[in-house]
Amino acid sequence: DSGVTQTPKHLITATGQRVTLRCSPRSGDLSVYWYQQSLDQGLQFLIQYYNGEERAKGNILERFSAQQFPDLHSELNLSSLELGDSALYFCASSVEGLPGANTIYFGEGSWLTVV
């Protein structure tokens, strides 16, 4: 158990809908990362927050947004969902905001299926 908690574990929704994925980082970790993993694209970095502020942005679509709350949990909002958004979404956390210099720990992921 990495200590990173993600909910829900599985989610099935229709195209055009909106979903929210939730992440609680490890105790003491200030930085949260969101990754998308699909079969053809591998593990893609979406966005990073550090202590409530956006720190880095990757290949995140405009239909997606995220935030980190004062209690450090984070939410990833996915809207106007398309079939191609079906993927495993991972949250990860680290103490500091530099994933190279700091070990990042991944949650178990939220499996999203868009039908």
Added chain:
Amino acid sequence: QKEVEQDPGPLSVPEGAIVSLNCTYSNSAFQYFMWYRQYSRKGPELLMYTYSSGNKEDGRFTAQVDKSSKYISLFIRDSQPSDSATYLCAMSPEGAQKLVFGQGTRLTINP
């Protein structure tokens, strides 16, 4: 061209064999190199971590980094069926905010 290239496999070897997994990269600024292991439908877990060049050994696992060739390797000795998983390499420049992952190599160790 992707920044990090990794053969997705699948790779299937008999139990007890030595396994060699590799990644090549194009960004000479990468300084941190990691190997993650991911079991099916689980989150990746950090297996090995190396800063800059050199070798690092941890039990049956050895990580090697050759920055001159932009090539990293993970060796697994005395492979076990429990090593069956997808192995992802990841790397990051100094001071960067994100890790760049390889595609992952799916490994199966046959009893």
